[in-house]
Amino acid sequence: MKLQEAIQNLKEKGYKTTKKRKDIITFFAKADGYRTAKDLIQFMEPTYPGISFDTVYRNLHLFNEVGILETTELNGEKLFRISCTSHHHHHFICKDCGRTKEIAVCPMEEAVNELTNYSIEGHKFEIYGICPACQTA
Known part of the structure; x- marks a missing residue:
């Protein structure tokens, strides 16, 4: 899924596309594989000092719910990646x-x-x- 597709998906489902949400989607769009919430917070912290775990997790779960991100679990930790929608694999x-x-x-x-x-x-x-x-x- 590309950045514009993800943003359109949010809009179609009635959610705001804030700069913070666009930055989160961009992080995952550029990532090569699954990433943790901690990875995302480290990426976001310079731009959004003091960003809370609640904000990050709320958005991660929203993006998973609307199909922008997919999840897996590894060593007891939830990992996220941009959804692959082009073909079944x-x-x-x-x-x-x-x-x-x-x-x-x-x-x-x-x-x-x-x-x-x-x-x-x-x-x-x-x-x-x-x-x-x-x-x-």
Whole structure:
């Protein structure tokens, strides 16, 4: 999802597009992979001294709710990244740096065959490990 798409998404859902919200979206649009709320606060602090965790978390959860950000959990911490809406895919996620690599494989076809008579509402498939850059570091 691109910055303008995300801003349009907010507007269409009736939310204000403040400078702070645009800066948050920009941070994730430029990030290479998942980032924590702490990463975002460190990015925002120079421009918005004293920015509160409440403000950051409220916006992160709003952006997740409206589909601008997607989330995962790693080592008990919630991580966020800009949503990938162009095509269906899954991710390898580096446990050290949070970078992601798209995976085209989807296990749902096989799962659907085993879940006859079940109503499936969605799915998420992620693989965790260490990326090549972190392995050599």
